[in-house]
Amino acid sequence: MMIQVSQLTKTYAGNVQALRGVDLDIGTGMFGLVGPNGAGKTTLMRTIAGLLEPTSGKVTVFGNDIxxxxxxxxxxxxLGYLPQDAGLHPDLTAFEFLDYIATLKGVIQKAKRYAQVESVLEMVRLSDVSDRMLKTYSGGMRQRVGIAQALLADPKVVIVDEPTVGLDPEERVRLRAVFADVATRCTIILSTHIIEDINQSCNDLAVIGKGKVLFRGSPRELMSTAHGYVSLITTDENIPKDLIVVSSVQMENATQYRVLGVPSPKLSPISVSPTLEDGYMWLMRGMETN
Structure with a gap:
């Protein structure tokens, strides 16, 4: 395994437990780490990247104990790392910024450095606008610059923390296409609370909640946890509180609800196949009730 996490804990001041005995093995490909805000995802990513010291437990990266x-x-x-709030210099062009970062990463020879910068710009599809100042870039373009800096110096693993937050749907699609290209060259660990990012990008994932790993497997396996618990109900009345409303569509004289749970036959539920979001929400409901 490229990355091994064993019984990892992290406790902040005030006895705030961000990680509670996390065990995780991450191999090749694109790995998704999903969970609600405050679940411990960023703490875990920063610890793996060597930016935070754990309270206890062990992390190894390619056999190296951090x-x-x-x-x-x-x-x-x-390792390459893109934090949630990557600091970009607005008055530099993309090329100038990446050249600066490459220097900080120890790529001293100018020709080699320029070649790497041009290569990563091509990977993230920004070569044509690399001479523009970063302050003129859209949010999605700035995120692609962030990914490019993480790819400098040829890392074997790239950690990306919440990359699509605040992006519009079109920019998110572009960014996922970049991830797909990059994943052919190295392993990507994608941390997010947006389920669609995982569904479209990752073949392996873990769900984290309250500092613990709640699930580990494929997107299809997570979907299957909600099998038999997803229904469509059309009614003009309120949905019982024991059911989870995933979505709703206003009809002419009633509302159609997509719900999780075991509805009463009186509601005339229609069973449907689960989505990844269904599986995730069903898993999180189980955590809340335990």
Whole structure:
């Protein structure tokens, strides 16, 4: 396994437990880490990246234990990281900014550095606008620059934290296409609370909630956890509180609800196949009731 996490805990000041005994193995491909805000995703990503020291437990990256200085340095050499709030210099062009980051990453030779910058710009589809200042870029374009900087120095693993927050649907689609291209070259760990990003991009995922891993498997396996619990109900009355309303569509004289749970036959429910969002919401309901 490329990354192994064993019994990882992180407790902040005030006895705030962000991670509670996390066990996780991450191999090749595109891996999704999904969960609600405050679940511990960013803490886990920052710990794997060597930016936070765990309270207890162990993280190894390609066999390098990040709790040691030597191991952490070796791990950082093969990791690229895009935090949720990546700081970009607005008065630099994309090329100038990436050239600067490449220098910080130790790519000293100018010709090699320029070649790497041009390569990552091509990967994220920004070559044609690389001479424009970053302050003129859209949100999606800035995120692609962030991914490009994470790809400098040829990392084997790229960690991306909440990359599509605040982007419009068209920009999210473009960004997912970039991920698909990049994933052919290295492993991507995508942390998000947007289920559609996982559904369209990842073949392996984990769900985290309240600092614990609640599920590990494929998107199809997560969908299957809600099998038999998804229904359509058309009514002009209120939905019982024991059912989870996933979505609703206003009809001419009633409302059609997509619900999770076991509805009364009196509501004339129509059973339907679950989606990834259904599986995720059903899993989170189970966590709330336990």
């Amino acid at each position: 709790s040691t200085r030597a191991g952490r340095m070796k791990a950082k050499a093969v």
